Amino acid sequence: MQVKKAAEQLDMSEHTLRYYDKAGLFPFVSRNQNGYRDFSEEDLYWIEFIKCMRQTHMPVSKLKEIAELYHQGSTTKQKRKEIFLDHQQNLIEQKKIIDEGLQTLEEKFKLLESE
Template sequence: MSGYSIDQAAAQTGTSKHTLRYYEREGLLAPVAKAPNGHRRYTDDDLGWVRFLQLLRATGMPIREMKEFVALTHAGDHTIADRVAVLAHYREALVARMEADRDHLDRLEMKLDYYRGVLQAADAEPEDITRRERASGQPARS
């Protein structure tokens, strides 16, 4: 029997053997075929499912909802509209997180630029910064 051992499947998907067994046990992954010696043998389709489950998990989808999504998939094509709705919901949440992260990054960059400017000014003319601080009565802003 051909296919991938659990070690190979774990390496190819970047997940642990424990997670692969867990996905199968929880019904997220269809029962994996076994070789005559009883060892799991994963197919390319199995690995594709694992990668899709990783994607769902990375969106923040809880295991419970992943199980519901897998059940919709197994129920047939009449559930495609429901699947689209679920994925669209997680897409919207992901886009919102990305926008918030972009805002955080922009604000962090502004602060870094400020501090780098302070360091450059201090390296160039340390006495000028000290004079400005004395004149204002306050240390440089953080």
């Protein structure tokens, strides 16, 4: 499927898909006879993963590294796992900060209600 349909299916903008492509995140996406990207169902799963990781602020450069490692084969499994573990640890730390912020706000709300 072409960019427009893939973007609609993924609830993303065409611009974002093209940006990710230019950033090197889709080295595996084939092109049709006219040179247009032709996304498969499997490609869409990868893009969903990218979308999720970007929402958690994983840098495009890390996603590109993961894509490159994946295409090098199973010998890169450990390196990919390390990248994921690092990102997971960052998310755990961010969650702790967010939870603390939410708790502080809850306390502020209680103070404001008692005034």
